[in-house]
Amino acid sequence: MDIKSSEVKNVVDIDVPLAYVKGKPYLNIPKDLYLPPDALEIVLESFEGPLDLLLYLIKSQNLDILELPIAKITDQYIQYIDLMQDLKLELAAEYMLMAATLAEIKSKLLLPTIDEDTSEEEDPRAELIRRLQEYERYKKASIRLDDLPRVDRDFYLTRKVSYQKIQKEEDYERVDLEKLVIVFHKLMQQTKFLTPHDVKKEHLSVREKMTFILNSLKKDNYLDFKNILDITEGKSGLIVSFLAVLELIKLSLIDCVQANYESSIFIKLK
Amino acid sequence: MEKNKIKKIIESLIFSSISPVSSREIKNFFSDEEITIKLIENLILELQEKYMNSGVNLKKVSTGYRFQVSEDCNEWVSNFYPEKPQKYSRALMETLALIIYKQPITRTEIEAVRGVGVSSNIIKTLLEREWIKILGYKDVPGKPAIFGTTKEFLNSHNLVSLNQLPKLDDIVELSDQEKRQLGIFESNTEKTENDDKIKNEYNQENIH
Amino acid sequence: MEKNKIKKIIESLIFSSISPVSSREIKNFFSDEEITIKLIENLILELQEKYMNSGVNLKKVSTGYRFQVSEDCNEWVSNFYPEKPQKYSRALMETLALIIYKQPITRTEIEAVRGVGVSSNIIKTLLEREWIKILGYKDVPGKPAIFGTTKEFLNSHNLVSLNQLPKLDDIVELSDQEKRQLGIFESNTEKTENDDKIKNEYNQENIH
Numbered sequence: 001m002d003i004k005s006s007e008v009k010n011v012v013d014i015d016v017p018l019a020y021v022k023g024k025p026y027l028n029i030p031k032d033l034y035l036p037p038d039a040l041e042i043v044l045e046s047f048e049g050p051l052d053l054l055l056y057l058i059k060s061q062n063l064d065i066l067e068l069p070i071a072k073i074t075d076q077y078i079q080y081i082d083l084m085q086d087l088k089l090e091l092a093a094e095y096m097l098m099a100a101t102l103a104e105i106k107s108k109l110l111l112p113t114i115d116e117d118t119s120e121e122e123d124p125r126a127e128l129i130r131r132l133q134e135y136e137r138y139k140k141a142s143i144r145l146d147d148l149p150r151v152d153r154d155f156y157l158t159r160k161v162s163y164q165k166i167q168k169e170e171d172y173e174r175v176d177l178e179k180l181v182i183v184f185h186k187l188m189q190q191t192k193f194l195t196p197h198d199v200k201k202e203h204l205s206v207r208e209k210m211t212f213i214l215n216s217l218k219k220d221n222y223l224d225f226k227n228i229l230d231i232t233e234g235k236s237g238l239i240v241s242f243l244a245v246l247e248l249i250k251l252s253l254i255d256c257v258q259a260n261y262e263s264s265i266f267i268k269l270k
Numbered sequence: 271m272e273k274n275k276i277k278k279i280i281e282s283l284i285f286s287s288i289s290p291v292s293s294r295e296i297k298n299f300f301s302d303e304e305i306t307i308k309l310i311e312n313l314i315l316e317l318q319e320k321y322m323n324s325g326v327n328l329k330k331v332s333t334g335y336r337f338q339v340s341e342d343c344n345e346w347v348s349n350f351y352p353e354k355p356q357k358y359s360r361a362l363m364e365t366l367a368l369i370i371y372k373q374p375i376t377r378t379e380i381e382a383v384r385g386v387g388v389s390s391n392i393i394k395t396l397l398e399r400e401w402i403k404i405l406g407y408k409d410v411p412g413k414p415a416i417f418g419t420t421k422e423f424l425n426s427h428n429l430v431s432l433n434q435l436p437k438l439d440d441i442v443e444l445s446d447q448e449k450r451q452l453g454i455f456e457s458n459t460e461k462t463e464n465d466d467k468i469k470n471e472y473n474q475e476n477i478h
Numbered sequence: 479m480e481k482n483k484i485k486k487i488i489e490s491l492i493f494s495s496i497s498p499v500s501s502r503e504i505k506n507f508f509s510d511e512e513i514t515i516k517l518i519e520n521l522i523l524e525l526q527e528k529y530m531n532s533g534v535n536l537k538k539v540s541t542g543y544r545f546q547v548s549e550d551c552n553e554w555v556s557n558f559y560p561e562k563p564q565k566y567s568r569a570l571m572e573t574l575a576l577i578i579y580k581q582p583i584t585r586t587e588i589e590a591v592r593g594v595g596v597s598s599n600i601i602k603t604l605l606e607r608e609w610i611k612i613l614g615y616k617d618v619p620g621k622p623a624i625f626g627t628t629k630e631f632l633n634s635h636n637l638v639s640l641n642q643l644p645k646l647d648d649i650v651e652l653s654d655q656e657k658r659q660l661g662i663f664e665s666n667t668e669k670t671e672n673d674d675k676i677k678n679e680y681n682q683e684n685i686h
Contacts, residue, residue, distance in 0.1 A: 138367045
């Protein structure tokens with residue numbers, strides 16, 4: 001909103017029209033508008049819709065909703081709407097709709113009653129009164145609601161008191177091994193690692209053996225090649241171990257030394 | 271286990287929890303058969319007594335027990351923190367009031383009573399605050415969300431049940447003559463009763 | 479102000495604060511001249527005594543005072559909050575898969591296959607879990623660490639040897655739905671057939 005209420009006040013002070021309603025300049029706020037002059041815009045802005053505005057008009061004149069003097073209220077309502085439009089307040093379409101409704105009720109009431117028996121017919125104001133009452137109930141409830149004690153405004157909670165998280169081994173969730181296989185497979189596909197040539201060399205058991213060998217080796221410690229071999233693993237086991245050693249040498253992770261042709265082969269970390 | 275030890279553990283559990291802790295949760299936590307709900311609740315009573323005159327009190331809210339700053343210290347705590355609490359607009363409070371008293375309710379139904387549109391921001395704020403939640407979607411074109419309040423709303427207001435909320439004002443009673451004049455003879459009173467009935471049913475079924 | 483009231487306020491301030499509260503802060507908060515640091519610290523001492531045998535204790539840490547769960551309750555509280563089973567990220571799974579199948583392997587080699595950097599957190603997590611370990615350092619510039627799997631990994635997955643890892647063949651037996659859950663299946667049947675072929679090849683050649 002571009003006009004602050006203080007500015008509105010200034011405008012009033014220097015006798016420049018406060019607003020133009022239907023081309024007619026308003027130097028002062030109309031006397032029959034019940035609102036504090038120094039808070040024009042604030043008041044206008046603070047209505048929560050047409051029902052709220054109507055309720056305000058009724059209450060500010062100490063009228064009963066049930067009386068709803070429709071002619072008077074309609075005129076005032078329209079004046080407000082005009083003011084709001086002139087102040088370029090964002091006006092919801094609902095305000096215009098209500099103006100039309102009010103005008104309709106007014107015209108209905110002005111029509112003379114033709115038949116005495118139609119007293120049973122609903123007063124044209126009834127629906128609007130019902131809506132005003134309904135709205136007022138919830139408006140009042142919302143005010144009481146706002147007065148209820150609320151956390152972090154009217155009362156405070158203790159903060160979470162800290163504690164030491166005790167880590168337990170079982171807390172670790174295992175990885176889904178099947179998923180692991182698939183993940184690896186996909187990776188291999190992505191990188192075209194899975195060419196027959198490469199694959200044949202990449203025996204998992206060789207890889208595992210390589211790790212086993214590296215694990216057995218301590219820094220600056222020599223390990224007899226024979227100790228790496230495990231007879232119980234059979235022929236293929238021996239080949240795997242041998243391949244593992246060759247692969248490790250190729251990767252320059254280990255060194256192999258032999259004092260002479262007859263002596264044992266020792267391996268050590270590079 | 272020794273009673274005093276159980277009491278200490280309950281005390282530390284409630285203090286270390288972000289959200290209120292119920293006696294049922296505590297019971298389930300102790301797999302010990304001998305630690306009954308009754309025992310736990312007795313111990314909680316003892317704890318409540320222990321903290322009666324402290325800076326913090328042990329309170330029961332809708333989802334369990336929690337510690338909160340004692341009433342006479344709230345103002346001091348409030349002053350200790352420079353940031354001021356969020357103020358909610360009238361539009362938000364009115365929307366909330368409608369959701370509380372007329373739940374389950376759709377946005378269109380809220381708008382019908384307020385006579386004006388409800389901004390999405392209001393609904394968003396209320397959902398984020400976890401004061402309201404979407405209970406489901408109405409089976410009409412557009413499948414509008416149906417809103418209701420949460421236990422968190424109760425917790426945030428020191429309430430155990432919606433029944434503790436102030437009651438809605440009754441529609442002003444009219445004389446029979448006035449009613450006849452206005453042609454609202456039956457429809458209104460009937461509606462009010464009906465409203466109350468639905469409200470009570472809702473309270474009984476949902477909030478306990 | 480009455481001493482007891484000051485004590486209650488201090489208690490509530492410390493309980494409601496996110497961070498520890500120092501006696502200096504408390505002193506500055508009370509603009510009352512009579513409330514000295516000495517008085518505050520005496521009152522805190524009294525509070526510490528009050529909480530001596532409670533489920534929570536008032537502790538002094540570097541930046542002030544705060545409440546902590548008492549030592550004998552810590553394990554109970556810790557058990558009350560079960561750590562959510564961690565969901566492993568795709569990046570972690572890929573890294574682990576590469577370390578398993580291509581060990582001994584350096585980080586650079588993992589990155590070469592994955593085409594993206596491996597975050598230090600992933601390596602750290604795997605090392606902390608003791609699923610992988612540093613086997614040594616490669617004799618190239620930068621001396622990168624060489625990773626391999628541990629016995630602990632096998633143990634924690636009920637494996638005796640890596641050869642017991644499931645074969646792709648077994649997985650192919652899964653229903654389409656299960657496959658989709660595992661993310662093997664991209665709704666594209668052509669791709670699946672192709673996948674299967676490669677999978678079979680892979681099984682025959684790689685896992686013995």
